[in-house]
Amino acid sequence: MLKIKIRIILILPKRLRDIVKILKIQMLLIVAILCLPVSPKDYARSKINDKDFKCLVELWNRESRWNHKSISRTQDYGIPQRHMPNHTNAQRKAFLRSPEKQIDWGLNYLRHRYASESDASGICSGLNHSFRKGWY
Numbered sequence: 188m189l190k191i192k193i194r195i196i197l198i199l200p201k202r203l204r205d206i207v208k209i210l211k212i213q214m215l216l217i218v219a220i221l222c223l224p225v226s227p228k229d230y231a232r233s234k235i236n237d238k239d240f241k242c243l244v245e246l247w248n249r250e251s252r253w254n255h256k257s258i259s260r261t262q263d264y265g266i267p268q269r270h271m272p273n274h275t276n277a278q279r280k281a282f283l284r285s286p287e288k289q290i291d292w293g294l295n296y297l298r299h300r301y302a303s304e305s306d307a308s309g310i311c312s313g314l315n316h317s318f319r320k321g322w323y
Contacts (some may be wrong), residue, residue: 227253227266227286234294235308242311247293249317255286267293297323 200277225233232240241248244253250268263270266289271279282288294308300310301316301323317323 196300207215227255227290230287231290231294235310236288239308242314243294246314246317246323250323256283258283265289265293267296269293269296320322 196278205298218219228244231243235243247253247266250263251266255266256270257266258264259268261270262272266286269282269289269292271282274282282292294310297309297313299309301312303309303312306312313323
């Protein structure tokens, strides 16, 4: 059986071996591209439409400048400036380590708190509230 496998490998024409090498290189490139880190803004953009994204950029520029390690004087954390007074230090540190979790949490918060018939995501309404009150 082993001899048959060796023969099959040896019988492969040079062109086919070259094709296999090229495919391996292409697969490595695809894996490398898929592993590239995505910026927090790109991650958020993939979750919402363009109009909401414009409002979100302005809102979170006001809050944290999209800094996922941001901590305010009032102990608000991350990109969305989540207030976490009853959380442990470990929970706060875990939150600060993941921009994706922060964005998911922030989008869910905006939807839960500010969504309406005219603004299903609540994002632009949250921004308007921020303009009026200085917080959202």
